[in-house]
Amino acid sequence: VLTAARMASGMQEKQYTPSLLNFFVYNPTFGQKEGEEEKKILFYHPSDVEKNEKIRNVGLCEAIVQFTRTFCPTKPAKSLHTQKNRQFFFEPEDNFWIVMVVRNPMIEKPNKDGKPPTVEYQEEEIIDTVYGAVVKQCYSMYKLFNGTFGRQMEAGGVELLIQKLEKFFYRYLQTLHLQSCDLLDVFGGISFFPLDKMTYLKIQSFVNRVEESLSLIKYTAFLYNDQLIWSGLEQDDMRILYKYLTTSLFPRHSEPELAGRDSPLRPEVAGNLLHYGRFLTGPTNLKDPEAKFRFPKIFVSTEDGYEELHLIVYKAMSAAACFMISASVELTRDFCEQLDGLVGPQLTLLASDICEQFTVNRRISGPEKEPQFKFIYFNHMNLAEKSTIHMRKTASVCLTSVHPDLMKILGDINCDFARVDEDEEIIVKAMTDYWVVGKKSDQRELYVILNQKNANLIEVNEEVKRLCATQFNNIFFLD
Amino acid sequence: MERDMRGRGNPWTPSGLIGQFSLSNNVSSPTLDKETEDAATDNDRSDSGEFVVTMLAKAKLEEQGIGVKGRSSPLLEVGTQETPAFISHRDEDVTAESWRQHRKHVFVLSEAGKPIYSRYGSEEALSSTMGVMMALVSFVQSGDNIIRSEHIVVFLQKGPLVLVCVSSSRQTEQQLRGELLYVYYQIISMLTQASISRIFEHKKNYDLRRLLAGSEKILDGLLNLLDSDPSFLLAAVHCLPLACSLRDSLSQILQKAITPNLVFSILIARNQLLTIVQEKTVIEDARLEPADVHLLLNLIGASSAFQAGEIWTPICLPLFNPDCYFYAYISYLDPPECTVCLLLLSTDKEAFYAVAECKRKIEEAMMAQNSLSLIAKVQSYSVSQVGVSDLRHFMYKPFDVTGCFITYSKMEAPYSSEEEKMRLLDLYRYMHNRIHSTSRPLKLIYHVAERETLLAWVTSKFELYTCFSPLVTKACAITAITKLLRWIKKEEDRMNSLKLVLFPYLS
Numbered sequence: 001v002l003t004a005a006r007m008a009s010g011m012q013e014k015q016y017t018p019s020l021l022n023f024f025v026y027n028p029t030f031g032q033k034e035g036e037e038e039k040k041i042l043f044y045h046p047s048d049v050e051k052n053e054k055i056r057n058v059g060l061c062e063a064i065v066q067f068t069r070t071f072c073p074t075k076p077a078k079s080l081h082t083q084k085n086r087q088f089f090f091e092p093e094d095n096f097w098i099v100m101v102v103r104n105p106m107i108e109k110p111n112k113d114g115k116p117p118t119v120e121y122q123e124e125e126i127i128d129t130v131y132g133a134v135v136k137q138c139y140s141m142y143k144l145f146n147g148t149f150g151r152q153m154e155a156g157g158v159e160l161l162i163q164k165l166e167k168f169f170y171r172y173l174q175t176l177h178l179q180s181c182d183l184l185d186v187f188g189g190i191s192f193f194p195l196d197k198m199t200y201l202k203i204q205s206f207v208n209r210v211e212e213s214l215s216l217i218k219y220t221a222f223l224y225n226d227q228l229i230w231s232g233l234e235q236d237d238m239r240i241l242y243k244y245l246t247t248s249l250f251p252r253h254s255e256p257e258l259a260g261r262d263s264p265l266r267p268e269v270a271g272n273l274l275h276y277g278r279f280l281t282g283p284t285n286l287k288d289p290e291a292k293f294r295f296p297k298i299f300v301s302t303e304d305g306y307e308e309l310h311l312i313v314y315k316a317m318s319a320a321a322c323f324m325i326s327a328s329v330e331l332t333r334d335f336c337e338q339l340d341g342l343v344g345p346q347l348t349l350l351a352s353d354i355c356e357q358f359t360v361n362r363r364i365s366g367p368e369k370e371p372q373f374k375f376i377y378f379n380h381m382n383l384a385e386k387s388t389i390h391m392r393k394t395a396s397v398c399l400t401s402v403h404p405d406l407m408k409i410l411g412d413i414n415c416d417f418a419r420v421d422e423d424e425e426i427i428v429k430a431m432t433d434y435w436v437v438g439k440k441s442d443q444r445e446l447y448v449i450l451n452q453k454n455a456n457l458i459e460v461n462e463e464v465k466r467l468c469a470t471q472f473n474n475i476f477f478l479d
Numbered sequence: 480m481e482r483d484m485r486g487r488g489n490p491w492t493p494s495g496l497i498g499q500f501s502l503s504n505n506v507s508s509p510t511l512d513k514e515t516e517d518a519a520t521d522n523d524r525s526d527s528g529e530f531v532v533t534m535l536a537k538a539k540l541e542e543q544g545i546g547v548k549g550r551s552s553p554l555l556e557v558g559t560q561e562t563p564a565f566i567s568h569r570d571e572d573v574t575a576e577s578w579r580q581h582r583k584h585v586f587v588l589s590e591a592g593k594p595i596y597s598r599y600g601s602e603e604a605l606s607s608t609m610g611v612m613m614a615l616v617s618f619v620q621s622g623d624n625i626i627r628s629e630h631i632v633v634f635l636q637k638g639p640l641v642l643v644c645v646s647s648s649r650q651t652e653q654q655l656r657g658e659l660l661y662v663y664y665q666i667i668s669m670l671t672q673a674s675i676s677r678i679f680e681h682k683k684n685y686d687l688r689r690l691l692a693g694s695e696k697i698l699d700g701l702l703n704l705l706d707s708d709p710s711f712l713l714a715a716v717h718c719l720p721l722a723c724s725l726r727d728s729l730s731q732i733l734q735k736a737i738t739p740n741l742v743f744s745i746l747i748a749r750n751q752l753l754t755i756v757q758e759k760t761v762i763e764d765a766r767l768e769p770a771d772v773h774l775l776l777n778l779i780g781a782s783s784a785f786q787a788g789e790i791w792t793p794i795c796l797p798l799f800n801p802d803c804y805f806y807a808y809i810s811y812l813d814p815p816e817c818t819v820c821l822l823l824l825s826t827d828k829e830a831f832y833a834v835a836e837c838k839r840k841i842e843e844a845m846m847a848q849n850s851l852s853l854i855a856k857v858q859s860y861s862v863s864q865v866g867v868s869d870l871r872h873f874m875y876k877p878f879d880v881t882g883c884f885i886t887y888s889k890m891e892a893p894y895s896s897e898e899e900k901m902r903l904l905d906l907y908r909y910m911h912n913r914i915h916s917t918s919r920p921l922k923l924i925y926h927v928a929e930r931e932t933l934l935a936w937v938t939s940k941f942e943l944y945t946c947f948s949p950l951v952t953k954a955c956a957i958t959a960i961t962k963l964l965r966w967i968k969k970e971e972d973r974m975n976s977l978k979l980v981l982f983p984y985l986s
Contacts, residue, residue, distance in 0.1 A: 060615075067611050068628040071579055071645050075629040081652060082624045124918040128627060405919045412913060416926075419649065425927040428913070431920050457925060461953050 014108040014117075017179035018126055021085055022046070022101035023138075025165055026058045029095050030158065042096075042158070043165035045173055061089060061099050079128050086126050092139045096149045100135045102126060102178055127411040129418070133186045134176070140240040142168050147299040147306055175248070182400075182407045183414055183447070187378045189385025190242045193227035199357045203229055206346055210321075213342055216329055218309065219300070221322040224354055226250060233324075237300040239383055241311075241322070249313060250320070253280050276351075277316040277344030283336050293336075297327050314343055319351035373448060373467045374402060376410065380443040389449070402449055406434060410447045413438035417445060427460065435460045439468075446472070573600040573608075582901075583646040585662060585702055588613060590639045591684040595691065596662075596698055602688070612643050625652040635659040638672065639679035640687075648905060651912045654712075658705045661770065664797040665701050668774045669694055672801035700781030704773070707900060712908055713876045713942065715885035716769045718752040719857050720970065725850075730754045732844040736837040740827035742805070743767065744837075747820045748854050750780050752884075768798040769883045779820055785809050786817045789838070791831045794824070808834040812842060813851055862888045865966045867959040869951040871931065872903065874944040875967055886967075903931075907944050910935040914942075925953070934960065 024044040031039025037055045044054050068077040080087040083104075090098045105125045108117045146152065146168060152161040195203075207220045207230060219232040226246045231238045279286075283293040295310040308327035313320060321343065325331065377386045389407075391399040400407060413426050417440045426438045433453035437460060439446045448464050455463070571578055578600055586605065587596040592613035594602030602609070616624075616634055626632040633655040635642045642659040650658075667675070670690060678685050710717040721729075733744040733756040746753040755767060778794065779785055793804040808823040808831070821841060823834050845851060862870050865888075872894065874887040894903050906926075914921045914937050924935045932947040934956055945963065947956055 063611065063615060064626055067608075067615060068626060068630065068632065070608060070611075071584070071632075072629045072647075077626050077628040079627040080624065081627065122918060124916060408919050409921075412916075412919070416909070416913075420928070422929040424929070425925075427923075427925040428921045429923040431922060433922075457923075457953050457957060 012110060016103075016106045016108065018105050019103050020045075020100070020173065020176055020178055021103045022049075022057065022099070023169065023173055024054070024058065025096065025098050025169075026061070027095050027097070028062050039158075042162055043169055045169065058099075061087070061097065065089065065097070078132060081123060083121050083123065086123075086128075086131065088128075088132050088135045090132070090135045090139065092136075092143075093149050098135055098139055100131070100138070102131055105179075125408065127408060127415070129186050129415055130181050130183065130411055131178070133188060134178070134181055137185065137188060137240070137243070138169075138172065138176075140236075141172060141244065144237070144240050144244065144298050144300075145296065147308070151299075151306065182404075183376060183410045184385065184387065184390065186411070186414060187383075187385050188239050188243070189378050189383045190239055191227045191386060192382075192384050193224045193229050194361075195229060195354070196357060196361070199354055200229070202353065203350060206350055207232075207321075209346075210323070210343060214323070214335075214339060216325045216335075217323045218326060219322075219324040221324075223320045223322070224351070225318045234301055235383055241298065245313070245320070245322070249280060253315070275316060275344035275348040277314060277340060277347050279336065279340070280313040280315050280320070281311055282331070283333065286333070286337055286340055289333065293333075295331060298324070300324070312339070314339070314347065316344065316347035317351040317355070319347055319354060321347060373471070374450075375446060375448045375467065375471075377447075377472070378445045380445075403432070405432075406430065406436065406449055409436050410438070410449075413447065414445065427457065437461075437464050439464075571600045573604045582648050583644065583702070583706070585659070585698075586612065586643040586645075587662065587666070587698075588641050588643070589679065589683075589685070589687060590636075590641060593684055593686055595640070595666075595687045596695060598699065598702055613641065616641055625655075631655065633659060635663070637663045638676055639683075640666070640675070648706075650905070650908055654908060654912060658702075658711075661701060661705060661711070661773070662698060664770060664801075665698060665774055665777065666691065667797040667801050668778065668795045669697070671795045671804060672797070673803075697778060697781045701774075701777045704777055704780075707897075707904065709874050709887055709904060709907065710769070710885050711773060712904070712911055713874065713885050714769050715876050715883040716752050716772045717887070718884055719748050719854075720860060720886065721753065721854075721857055725853055725857075726754055728848060729845075729850060730756055732841055732848075732850075735844070736840040738825075738830065738833040738837055740825045740830055741823060741834060741837065742826060743822070743824040744841075745772075745775070745822040745824070747776065747779070747822065748857075749818050750776055751859075752776075753819075753854065767796070771796040771798045775822065779809060779822070783817075785820070786811055786814065789835060791834075793828070796824075804828075806830065806834075808838065810838055812845065819851060819854060860886065860888045860970075861891065864888075865963055867962050869947045869955055870945060870959050870963065871948060872946040873963060874907065876942045878940055878942070886970075903946060906931075906933055906946075907935075910944065925956070932956065936960070 022045060025042045026040045027042060028040055030042075031037050037059070038051060041054055041058055064080060065076045076091075077089050079089065085101055085103045088100045088102070090100075092098060105122045107120045107122065109120065110117045142165075146164050149161060152164055203222055207222060211217050211220060220230070221228065221233060221238065221241070222230040223242075223245065228238070228242060233241065278284075279293075282295045283291060285291055295312055297308055298311045299306045299308055309324040310327055310329070310331055312323040312325065312331075314323065315321075323339070374389050375387070376389055378384070389400050389402055391401060409428065409430060413428070413436065416426060417424060417438065423441045425440070428436050430436065435450040435452060435455065437446075437448045437450070446468070448467060450460055450463055452460065452463070581599050583598070585596070585598045586594070586609060588594050588609045590613075592610050594606055594609045596602065597605050612634070616636065624634045630645050630647045631650075631652060633644045633646075633652050635644075635656055637660075640663060642662055644655045644659050646655055675687070678687070678690075705711050708717075729746055733746065733754065736744070737758070742758045744756040746755075752772065755772075757767070774797065775794070784790070788810070790807075790809040792807055792809070794807040795801065795804050805824040805826060806828045808821075808825070810821050811817040812819045812821055821838055823837060825834050862872060865873075872888055872890060874885060876883070876885045890900050890903065894900050906928075910924050910926065910933060913924060914935055920937075922937055924933070926933045927949065929949060931949050932951050934943075934945045934947070936943045943960070943964075945956075945960065947959065951959070
């Protein structure tokens with residue numbers, strides 16, 4: 001992907017961001033006989049690559065994994081760095097390997113006299129932990145909608161697995177925007193909506209009521225404005241579902257909602273003036289008896305394996321409720337109408353309640369035109385993440401209010417924290433005189449960026465202390 | 480010319496060995512191996528660098544009792560002089576868990592996959608692993624590659640040699656690549672780059688161990704130094720902190736003892752540099768790179784062979800000129816303690832006697848000034864001298880135009896054990912890597928960890944790494960640094976007085 005060209009002394013330098021070169025899934029235990037190597041390859045992107053080249057690339061991965069097992073049998077290769085690209089290896093299930101090859105960012109500098117431009121590869125720009133996390137996320141997303149590879153094999157053998165992989169990754173890979181991956185991908189966290197106790201209780205009792213009335217519902221999740229309030233799912237399942245909702249489903253449906261009441265873009269409220277609720281998955285128009293609909297199926301983990309569920313996402317204004325029902329049940333139009341009738345009005349009411357509370361709170365705490373501190377916070381225990389640096393983060397857009405190099409420094413500090421289990425603090429001063437402070441305490445990580453060029457270490461420390469006192473109730477107590 | 484026959488300058492003893500070969504070129508042996516014969520004939524036609532290679536090759540045959548009388552080059556003899564206490568890593572069982580657990584493996588092989596060196600385990604036992612490595616290198620092709628897992632595997636190809644490092648030390652790929660480069664350069668320092676290229680051009684699957692047999696100890700020593708010596712990390716040379724006057728007087732002594740074709744005079748004490756004197760007109764502005772000095776220090780320190788009298792041996796300085804040899808006169812000035820070593824480098828392989836005469840002059844002058852006992856009194860710095868209670872250790876490198884020198888304090892408690900020393904160095908290494916990142920360099924890192932607090936700081940004038948107790952407050956750390964820098968400034972004349980002294984050519 002080519003981004004803006006830069007003018008430098010009359011000559012244009014072209015900056016290329018990291019991009020996806022290859023993505024493949026293989027199992028070395030299939031096709032071990034001579035001449036049958038192709039059987040190992042379960043998915044390969046881009047598909048128009050010559051067969052022998054595919055086999056060769058997969059063979060290289062096998063060799064590398066084997067080689068590293070010589071030195072550490074239990075923890076084989078994670079990545080391969082070459083000048084031009086970076087390969088990531090991930091074994092999500094026994095003998096099933098996912099490999100992603102990313103082309104390193106590069107700068108193309110034009111040469112005089114018609115000579116071909118010189119290319120300078122920027123290997124250091126790619127942080128392993130970030131893209132390693134992206135590969136894992138690819139698998140998690142696949143697993144959410146298809147279950148594990150093992151399960152697919154049981155259900156329909158290799159052929160079914162190949163089919164499912166093709167169907168999923170063909171679309172999913174197109175949504176990968178590698179140039180905007182950063183520390184938040186490492187965390188894979190969830191943004192929680194801050195609520196007062198009363199409103200939280202209202203939401204909880206709403207969920208209880210609905211689950212009682214519609215006994216088919218097994219799990220519920222409640223979101224407001226792309227932020228999570230309540231979830232009945234396991235953490236790992238919720239985090240990938242959250243990612244799907246906030247980066248794929250909600251953005252797809254947000255445009256019409258933002259349009260004005262009388263705009264032709266406004267979805268058919270279908271004559272229902274009692275509430276603003278509608279289905280984001282399933283029937284788009286309840287009024288039409290002929291219209292066919294289906295709900296996406298997801299797989300979540302249980303004590304002894306997995307269960308398949310229908311995913312119903314129902315939205316009213318800025319509030320969204322997810323209801324999950326066992327996939328073995330057939331969901332009829334009647335059921336949807338019942339749900340619509342029950343949930344629609346209540347959710348609409350709840351949505352406006354929350355909105356009101358939110359506005360009141362903001363009036364009390366003061367408007368946040370430009371957040372005072374630029375920071376990123378993550379709690380490993382509940383996966384809560386908060387960033388005042390990212391203004392909008394969807395699959396395709398990542399607007400950060402700081403220079404990408406600073407984000408990479410955060411990535412470096414996060415890597416350093418991961419080397420040990422103990423609590424640590426790392427403060428650095430970048431060449432641009434920005435200060436970056438990283439604190440790790442008790443399963444929580446905090447990164448603060450300060451634009452205070454003339455400050456010294458002690459002043460920086462005081463600033464961060466102030467932030468911790470107001471925003472984090474002193475949980476980060478060090479020095 | 481009558482010479483003292485007791486092992487000093489005697490051409491028929493090990494110390495005068497190269498002198499012997501340079502006097503008689505007609506050495507021949509009917510039982511020369513065909514391969515070496517080929518290499519020999521090729522080399523005979525070319526210049527002196529290769530002549531020496533040929534001789535070394537023949538010297539190897541002598542060891543086996545074939546051909547020429549006499550013994551092999553002392554440079555390569557180092558490997559064979561192993562004390563009974565020396566545990567040979569060569570015989571390690573490569574399938575054992577203990578082999579896998581080594582912190583850092585280093586392998587050297589030729590492009591054809593022929594093993595040349597392995598730090599742990601014998602090359603034969605590892606030949607299949609090396610085969611895989613070679614396959615990986617050719618498969619992945621372009622440039623240098625690394626594999627990251629629990630260990631990091633770095634591949635480096637230099638000419639016909641492939642070097643591989645498998646490390647769990649958590650160093651970065653750049654640092655490990657730098658270490659592999661050092662290994663490569665140490666090999667060059669013994670054989671020269673031109674010879675290696677020519678040998679492999681002529682015969683792709685030549686077994687380079689024939690020429691390097693006996694030198695494993697040198698490479699082992701280098702790898703140990705890379706692990707434990709901070710001066711490699713900062714690409715600078717560690718010098719003993721001498722008073723200006725003492726250093727000047729030593730430099731003058733060296734300056735006066737010259738002979739045609741003598742280009743470098745180097746004085747070393749306890750493996751640290753005292754002074755370097757360089758001939759101006761031949762070399763002009765070119766300087767000895769710190770890496771070359773490191774390689775020299777390792778060559779000398781890696782064996783006790785040099786402690787026997789005087790040695791005259793070819794040495795290549797790879798960063799200075801990778802394709803030709805200097806001839807090095809090496810002699811310890813204070814037997815039997817052997818802590819002070821004189822190194823005189825000449826471009827003339829016949830100059831042994833003239834250079835030995837220089838040494839005699841130097842020895843006399845130093846005796847007159849009682850230099851040896853003055854040197855013996857000099858101590859390395861200890862943090863206690865700085866007078867800051869929380870400070871545990873520091874490393875300081877000024878960005879000085881005239882040289883790359885580093886000062887550091889001794890590693891004292893709690894960093895007394897080898898493991899703790901390594902751990903502290905690893906911490907410095909990680910900070911060094913972050914601060915000097917090519918894409919996002921930093922000015923300062925302050926790292927509070929469980930066992931210590933570290934501060935690294937780079938300005939336009941210097942680079943400083945410090946280690947404090949973990950409970951130090953930021954205010955105390957800042958005060959400590961200020962005090963340290965003030966103390967360094969006071970000691971500056973001792974630390975920075977080592978400037979390269981250039982002497983004029985006198986006919």
